Amino acid sequence: xxxxxxxxxxxxxxxxxxxxxxxxxxxxxxxxxxxxxxxxxxxxxxxxxxxxxxxxxxxxxxxxxxxxxxxxxxxxxxxxxxxxxxxxxxxxxxxxxxxxxxxxxxxxxxxxxxxxxxxxxxxxxxxxxxxxxxxxxxxxxxxxxxxxxxxxxxxxxxxxxxxxxxxxxxxxxxxxxxxxxxxxxxxxxxxxxxxxxxxxxxxxxxxxxxxxxxxxxxxxxxxxxxxxxxxxxxxxxxxxxxxxxxxxxxxxxxxxxxxxxxxxxxxxxxxxxxxxxxxxxxxxxxxxxxxxxxxxxxxxxxxxxxxxxxxxxxxxxxxxxxxxxxxxxxxxxxxxxxxxxxxxxxxxxxxxxx
Amino acid sequence: xxxxxxxxxxxxxxxxxxxxxxxxxxxxxxxxxxxxxxxxxxxxxxxxxxxxxxxxxxxxxxxxxxxxxxxxxxxxxxxxxxxxxxxxxxxxxxxxxxxxxxxxxxxxxxxxxxxxxxxxxxxxxxxxxxxxxxxxxxxxxxxxxxxxxxxxxxxxxxxxxxxxxxxxxxxxxxxxxxxxxxxxxxxxxxxxxxxxxxxxxxxxxxxxxxxxxxxxxxxxxxxxxxxxxxxxxxxxxxxxxxxxxxxxxxxxxxxxxxxxxxxxxxxxxxxxx
Numbered sequence: 001x002x003x004x005x006x007x008x009x010x011x012x013x014x015x016x017x018x019x020x021x022x023x024x025x026x027x028x029x030x031x032x033x034x035x036x037x038x039x040x041x042x043x044x045x046x047x048x049x050x051x052x053x054x055x056x057x058x059x060x061x062x063x064x065x066x067x068x069x070x071x072x073x074x075x076x077x078x079x080x081x082x083x084x085x086x087x088x089x090x091x092x093x094x095x096x097x098x099x100x101x102x103x104x105x106x107x108x109x110x111x112x113x114x115x116x117x118x119x120x121x122x123x124x125x126x127x128x129x130x131x132x133x134x135x136x137x138x139x140x141x142x143x144x145x146x147x148x149x150x151x152x153x154x155x156x157x158x159x160x161x162x163x164x165x166x167x168x169x170x171x172x173x174x175x176x177x178x179x180x181x182x183x184x185x186x187x188x189x190x191x192x193x194x195x196x197x198x199x200x201x202x203x204x205x206x207x208x209x210x211x212x213x214x215x216x217x218x219x220x221x222x223x224x225x226x227x228x229x230x231x232x233x234x235x236x237x238x239x240x241x242x243x244x245x246x247x248x249x250x251x252x253x254x255x256x257x258x259x260x261x262x263x264x265x266x267x268x269x270x271x272x273x274x275x276x277x278x279x280x281x282x283x284x285x286x287x288x289x290x291x292x293x294x295x296x297x298x299x300x301x302x303x304x305x306x307x308x309x310x311x312x313x314x315x316x317x318x319x320x321x322x323x324x325x326x327x328x329x330x331x332x333x334x335x336x337x338x339x340x341x342x343x344x345x346x347x348x349x350x351x352x353x354x
Numbered sequence: 355x356x357x358x359x360x361x362x363x364x365x366x367x368x369x370x371x372x373x374x375x376x377x378x379x380x381x382x383x384x385x386x387x388x389x390x391x392x393x394x395x396x397x398x399x400x401x402x403x404x405x406x407x408x409x410x411x412x413x414x415x416x417x418x419x420x421x422x423x424x425x426x427x428x429x430x431x432x433x434x435x436x437x438x439x440x441x442x443x444x445x446x447x448x449x450x451x452x453x454x455x456x457x458x459x460x461x462x463x464x465x466x467x468x469x470x471x472x473x474x475x476x477x478x479x480x481x482x483x484x485x486x487x488x489x490x491x492x493x494x495x496x497x498x499x500x501x502x503x504x505x506x507x508x509x510x511x512x513x514x515x516x517x518x519x520x521x522x523x524x525x526x527x528x529x530x531x532x533x534x535x536x537x538x539x540x541x542x543x544x545x546x547x548x549x550x551x552x553x554x555x556x557x558x559x560x561x562x563x564x565x566x567x568x569x570x571x572x573x574x575x576x577x578x579x580x581x582x583x584x585x586x587x588x589x590x591x592x593x594x595x596x597x598x599x600x601x602x603x604x605x606x607x608x609x610x611x612x613x614x615x616x617x618x619x620x621x622x623x624x625x626x627x
Contacts, residue, residue, distance in 0.1 A: 197493060198472070198480035201465075205473045209460035215422065216540060217448030217476050226483060272464060333466045333518065336480060336497040342518065 005331055011279060018286070037173040039289050041245055044180030045238045047281035049258075050265040051187055051274065052234030057263075058272035059200060060227045061207035063125035066112070067262045069135040070105055070232045072254035074239025076139060077101035079152040079249045086152055087144055094158045098240055105236035109229045117224045124228075132256055140251045151250030158244045176245045183241060184278070187234055192274050194230075196334045203227055204272070204334075261288065264312060268319050270326025279328050287311055371397040374433075375544050375576050376452065381420055381430035390416040392600040394430070398544065403570055403577040405587040405608075408597035409620055414580045415457070417597065418546055422454040423447045435543065449476065451543035457552060459533045462521045467513070467532060470521040471504035472497075474539035500539070507535040511565060527558045534562070538569065544576040551583050559583065563590050588612065596620070 004012065025031040049067055056062040064070075078097035080086045090096075112131055116124045139146045146152065159175035167174055194200055205213040206220050213220050243249055261284050269280020291308040298304065319326065333340075376398040383391040391413045398404045408414050419425040421432050423444035432440045434450045442450075462470045478500065479485040480493035508514040511531045516524055524532065530550060537545055550566075551559040563586060569575045581587040587594070588608040596603040596611055598620040604611060611617055 194483065194486055197486045198478040198497065199483060199486060201469060201473055202481055204465060205462060208462045208465075211424065211444075212456065212460060212462075213473070214424070214444040215448070215454050215456065216473055216536070217445045217453070218473075218481070219443075219445050223481075330464050333469055335469065335472070335501070336494055339494050339497040339501060341501070 007328060007331070011328055015279075015282075033169045034173050037177040039285070041173060041176040041180050042289065043282055043285040044177065044184050045242055045245070046262065046265060046285045047184050047278050048180070048187060048238035048241065049235055049262045050269065050277045050281035050284075051184075051191060052231045052238065053262050053266050054231075054269075054271070054274065054277035055191055055227055055234065056231035057266055058277065059195065059203040059207065060224055061121065062117075062224060062228055062231075063121060064128045064228070064231065065125060065259055066128035066131045066135075066232075067235055067259040068254050068256050069128075069132040069259075070109070070235035071239040071242070071258065072135055072139065073105050073108060074101040074236025075243040075249055075253060076146060076152070076239075077104050077236070078240050078243040079155050080145070082156055083152050083154045085147075085154040087147060094156055094244065097243070101236045101240045102233055105233050106229055109232040110225070113225050113228045117221055117228070132254075132259065136251060136254045136256070139254060146251075149251055151248055153248045155243050155247045155249065157247065176241075179244075180241055183237060187237065188274060188278070191230075191234075195274060197336055199223070199226075200334060207272075261312070264316055268315065268326055270329035273326065273328050273330045276326050276328035276330075280326070283315075283327070284312075287315060371399045373400045374398060375400040375435060376421070376578060377431075377433040378417070378421060379431040379433070381417070381432065382428045383416060383420055383425055384428060389600050391420060391427070394597070394600070394602055396595055396602060396605070398576060398578050399593070400543075401570070401574050401576055402592045403566065403579065403590055405591035405594045406578065406580045406597065407582075407584065407587060407594060407611075408603070411599075412597040412620075413600040414597055415548065416600075418454060418548055418580060421447075422452065422546060448540065448542075452546065453537050453540050453542035453544075454546035455533050455537050455548055455550070457548045459529055461524075461529065465521045466518050467521050467524065468501065468504050468508070468517045470532060471508065471536050471539060472500055474536040475500045475503070476540050503539055504535075507539055511535050512561075527554045530554055530558075530562065531565075534565065538575075542575070544578060547577060547579045547581075549581055550579060551581060551586055559586055566590060 022031070022036060026033050026036055049071060052070075053064060053067055056064045077100040078094070080088050081090050081092050081100045082094050082097040084091050108131075112127050113124070116127045140148055142148070143150075157172070159172075159179050162175050162178065164171045164175060202213060202218045202220075202223050205216070205218065206223060210220050242253070246253075265280035265284040266277060267280070268283055269278070270276030288308065291304060291311055294304050294307060298307065374397040376396075378394055378396040381391055381394045382389075394413075394417060406414055406417070416425065420427050423439065423442055423446070426441055430440070431438060434447065434452045437450050439447045439450055439452070462473070475496075479489065479496050485493055505514060505517065508517055511534065513528055513531050513535070516528060516532075521532070534547070534550065547566075551562055554562065566577060566579075567590065570577060579587060579591070591608055593605065594608050594611040595605050596614075596617050603616055603620060604614050606614070
């Protein structure tokens with residue numbers, strides 16, 4: 001269809017191989033279809049988080065250590081507004097949960113970004129590190145609002161309307177999978193379009209040299225603010241989806257380690273690359289969830305949890321050592337579609353420049 | 355640009371400029387106890403090529419940073435055209451028609467040369483999020499026009515063969531040309547160049563001088579240039595401003611400045627009585 005670079009062909013091949021392997025596992029009964037789709041839905045959620053962080057770090061170079069917090073803000077907004085067991089007792093339609101999540105996220109993102117984005121980039125990093133802890137402690141301690149460590153159960157499902165009676169297995173996870181595929185597709189189309197626009201070009205200039213962007217007349221403060229808010233809202237969307245997937249929410253879901261998993265996903269995938277972000281998200285979930293199967297393989301006196309972290313660490317070392325730009329780094333010019341006369345005349349954008 | 359030269363020799367202390375495009379009035383800036391710019395007043399004639407020279411530490415870069423909004427002055431005023439830009443952020447000063455380049459431009463990672471060029475044009479509709487969704491055709495039209503203009507300028511500077519090369523893979527000299535081309539695509543009224551030929555080989559330096567003269571003559575573009583290469587700047591400039599230890603030492607035609615004993619002293623590291 002389109003000419004792919006060598007890297008893209010390799011990645012595509014591995015993905016197809018993985019799909020065949022998974023299909024084989026389901027076919028032979030090793031893996032239940034329902035569980036597979038649960039894993040894939042979870043993968044989609046990580047992809048959303050990764051795409052969100054990629055807008056902030058990959059496009060502009062903003063360091064956000066609040067990924068888990070924005071995820072939690074999205075998820076808790078939904079839970080508190082829609083669940084019958086929420087202390088707020090609102091029981092609104094899930095659409096209001098989504099709206100609440102977006103509004104609260106935008107407000108908090110602005111509150112943290114307005115004072116820090118004018119300063120050097122380290123200050124945003126410090127402030128978001130603080131925010132993550134603040135959000136977690138509020139969720140844990142403000143019981144009148146969040147029920148604290150008891151968590152919020154009873155979050156409604158949002159996928160019942162899908163006509164999936166024909167599916168030969170428990171379809172709940174399959175529905176969630178379809179929902180997250182839709183969400184990822186929508187978000188991907190949106191970020192792809194803004195990434196290819198002059199807006200995205202200003203962001204990439206800021207990442208390379210903010211003073212240069214300023215000297216060329218760009219309002220860098222405003223652009224950074226926009227990227228930060230957009231990225232945070234995408235993370236909150238992941239939280240919204242998670243709330244409707246898991247139907248229960250507790251403070252444990254805001255575990256700060258998730259922030260670092262998402263960071264690893266962005267770096268492994270290739271900072272600044274939209275497709276890289278998707279690959280990175282998939283790879284991280286494959287490692288985190290795939291290693292659960294290790295229980296059957298490793299000796300009984302080796303615990304799997306730390307082994308998993310070890311594998312993630314090894315992955316980082318390998319990527320940094322052998323492919324520091326990530327699996328699928330940006331490789332093509334980003335010019336607004338349909339305006340490039342050269343693209344139709346020649347095909348020199350297609351070769352793998354390494 | 356040349357009529358100003360005649361009466362320069364006696365009028366060196368009060369630079370008399372008929373139609374200034376850039377005026378700096380009593381500009382002061384100190385960092386801690388160090389006075390980097392001390393009561394500097396300069397006027398740059400519209401359509402001229404004005405050179406700014408001075409020994410290391412004279413405050414040339416500080417002055418450029420003050421004019422272009424990267425530093426905020428402690429006192430004084432900067433006027434571009436008729437508008438007071440003192441204390442405005444850099445991007446708003448660009449909108450008033452003043453563009454600057456940097457001594458050591460950073461390479462734009464992950465961009466091709468023409469993408470790097472496309473950062474230059476001002477007021478692109480596609481730089482705001484709303485038109486990207488509500489009027490994509492205006493974004494496409496602007497992008498098409500800017501691409502054409504970028505190709506045109508790359509041709510003018512004889513580097514169009516680099517258009518789709520990665521911006522990180524061009525040489526230092528080519529980078530200087532790209533920087534100049536990118537500043538031109540922003541359509542400034544006055545362009546501040548910070549050491550345009552530093553680290554550039556003599557052949558390319560001559561070429562650059564030719565481009566600057568051409569842009570000055572055919573577009574009426576005003577240049578204000580910091581440069582250490584004395585031959586380059588003397589040959590190119592209509593007027594020279596000499597800074598020394600944060601103050602304007604003298605202003606005048608290249609000939610007058612060259613023969614000024616105070617300038618020679620400053621450069622030879624004199625300064626005794």
